[in-house]
Amino acid sequence: xxxxxxxxxxxxxxxxxxxxxxxxxxxxxxxxxxxxxxxxxxxxxxxxxxxxxxxxxxxxxxxxxxxxxxxxxxxxxxxxxxxxxxxxxxxxxxxxxxxxxxxxxxxxxx
Amino acid sequence: xxxxxxxxxxxxxxxxxxxxxxxxxxxxxxxxxxxxxxxxxxxxxxxxxxxxxxxxxxxxxxxxxxxxxxxxxxxxxxxxxxxxxxxxxxxxxxxxxxxxxxxxxxxxxxxxx
Numbered sequence: 001x002x003x004x005x006x007x008x009x010x011x012x013x014x015x016x017x018x019x020x021x022x023x024x025x026x027x028x029x030x031x032x033x034x035x036x037x038x039x040x041x042x043x044x045x046x047x048x049x050x051x052x053x054x055x056x057x058x059x060x061x062x063x064x065x066x067x068x069x070x071x072x073x074x075x076x077x078x079x080x081x082x083x084x085x086x087x088x089x090x091x092x093x094x095x096x097x098x099x100x101x102x103x104x105x106x107x108x109x110x
Numbered sequence: 111x112x113x114x115x116x117x118x119x120x121x122x123x124x125x126x127x128x129x130x131x132x133x134x135x136x137x138x139x140x141x142x143x144x145x146x147x148x149x150x151x152x153x154x155x156x157x158x159x160x161x162x163x164x165x166x167x168x169x170x171x172x173x174x175x176x177x178x179x180x181x182x183x184x185x186x187x188x189x190x191x192x193x194x195x196x197x198x199x200x201x202x203x204x205x206x207x208x209x210x211x212x213x214x215x216x217x218x219x220x221x222x223x
Contacts, residue, residue: 036211043214043215043217044200044214045213045214046212049209051208051209086153088212092208094166095158095160095165095166096141096160096165096204097155097166098155099155100145100153100155101152102152
């Protein structure tokens with residue numbers, strides 16, 4: 001069974017400080033991993049995907065298959081980064097089942 | 111309207127009512143999803159449709175009945191719901207290409223009284 005775990009429900013950091021959101025997954029195949037973000041009063045939207053190895057809004061995430069992790073990092077948090085962040089795993093071998101972690105609320109204080 | 115559109119945005123229904131939630135996308139996607147988002151609980155996958163065929167039913171009670179008449183529309187038919195079914199119901203769609211993300215609707219806020 002596929003499962004996504006985000007151990008931190010809330011991360012509170014000061015502006016300019018680094019922030020790291022943890023994500024661990026359990027899945028036996030080759031995973032497709034994503035980070036989604038939900039800003040206040042907005043719909044859930046994609047932040048980045050592991051397949052692109054991209055940096056979006058200063059965020060990066062590296063897939064570590066050995067540790068089955070896909071942690072999200074940003075070296076200098078900004079106030080506009082305050083939002084709810086969800087790690088997600090898609091399983092193409094099981095009807096494209098897209099499973100989300102419990103989410104981490106990030107609060108960036110001035 | 112582009113993107114994923116859900117109607118209604120808010121719905122209040124009694125436990126004996128029958129209602130339906132609607133989701134529409136004109137993005138050319140061929141996979142559609144229903145999720146339930148409750149307060150203080152993770153986003154729960156309910157159903158997945160690929161090319162109009164249901165490929166996932168995540169142990170959802172039969173009082174929730176999905177319907178996918180074509181790849182652009184997805185419905186969730188509701189009957190004899192319980193107060194604990196009150197939640198935000200989210201629809202999403204995606205293209206079945208590796209790495210393609212899901213696009214979400216704004217959700218329907220359902221309250222069962």
